[in-house]
Amino acid sequence: MNSVQKNSVLENPDRLPLHSVEAIAKSPVLVVAPHPDDECLGCGGAIALLSSLGCRVYILVISDGAMSHPNSQKYPAAKLRSLRIQETQSAMATLGVEASQVSFLGLPDSAVPMSTNPSFGAAVSACQKYLEAIAPQIIFLPWRQDPHADHRATWQMIQAALALQDFSTVAAPRVIEYPIWDWDTTQRGNQVNSEVTKAWRLDIHSVLELKQKAIALYRSQVTNLIDDDPQGFRLSADMLTHFAQPWEVFLEESALEK
Numbered sequence: 001m002n003s004v005q006k007n008s009v010l011e012n013p014d015r016l017p018l019h020s021v022e023a024i025a026k027s028p029v030l031v032v033a034p035h036p037d038d039e040c041l042g043c044g045g046a047i048a049l050l051s052s053l054g055c056r057v058y059i060l061v062i063s064d065g066a067m068s069h070p071n072s073q074k075y076p077a078a079k080l081r082s083l084r085i086q087e088t089q090s091a092m093a094t095l096g097v098e099a100s101q102v103s104f105l106g107l108p109d110s111a112v113p114m115s116t117n118p119s120f121g122a123a124v125s126a127c128q129k130y131l132e133a134i135a136p137q138i139i140f141l142p143w144r145q146d147p148h149a150d151h152r153a154t155w156q157m158i159q160a161a162l163a164l165q166d167f168s169t170v171a172a173p174r175v176i177e178y179p180i181w182d183w184d185t186t187q188r189g190n191q192v193n194s195e196v197t198k199a200w201r202l203d204i205h206s207v208l209e210l211k212q213k214a215i216a217l218y219r220s221q222v223t224n225l226i227d228d229d230p231q232g233f234r235l236s237a238d239m240l241t242h243f244a245q246p247w248e249v250f251l252e253e254s255a256l257e258k
């Protein structure tokens with residue numbers, strides 16, 4: 001048994017280097033979210049700051065989010081899907097992103113295909129077309145080893161789509177990853193360690209209030225709006241504190257160090 005445990009960089013985020021948005025600003029920007037809310041939780045401050053600098057910010061939401069309350073009679077799947085689209089559009093509008101820049105791939109929540117799944121190829125093709133149309137200079141992806149399988153599958157899908165693109169004459173986008181479920185210490189793996197990953201913080205203090213306002217708009221996830229499913233999902237107060245900081249933590253592989 002390997003007794004060497006790597007400490008997660010998320011244990012002491014206050015020690016991570018703090019950068020201002022000017023250090024990363026490029027346009028266009030793409031934020032890819034496995035579920036409708038991850039873009040705001042993980043990157044809401046970055047989205048607001050980049051938008052305010054005039055960067056064109058696009059959002060691609062991979063799954064439909066319909067499994068957050070699978071037993072609700074008041075919000076059956078179709079109604080929940082459309083609610084989650086509306087919540088995302090409202091939240092992104094708050095952060096300066098127009099509805100026309102927010103796209104929904106609509107893959108099934110909790111079943112986003114991994115690279116071993118037969119439907120992976122079709123999803124990758126859809127992402128490839130989207131990436132070619134947007135031509136992002138920066139892409140924010142969920143952390144590749146997030147405890148949630150949909151998050152890992154989303155990373156795999158976009159990486160596979162990028163691998164199909166020709167970057168011989170244009171620069172490949174900078175890929176920046178954001179942790180979500182690693183913030184929950186009961187789920188956290190030991191993979192987020194400083195030996196393989198460059199971790200840093202983005203200073204978002206000037207837009208923190210705006211980010212909190214945007215998060216509150218995901219009412220299906222942060223309130224008891226859907227109160228007829230005892231198994232229904234709700235973001236805990238504990239989890240939300242990690243996304244109420246005046247900074248956001250981002251991860252990049254050392255090999256990609258800029």
Ligand SMILES: [Zn+2]
Pocket residue numbers: 034035038148151180
């Ligand atoms: Zn998620």
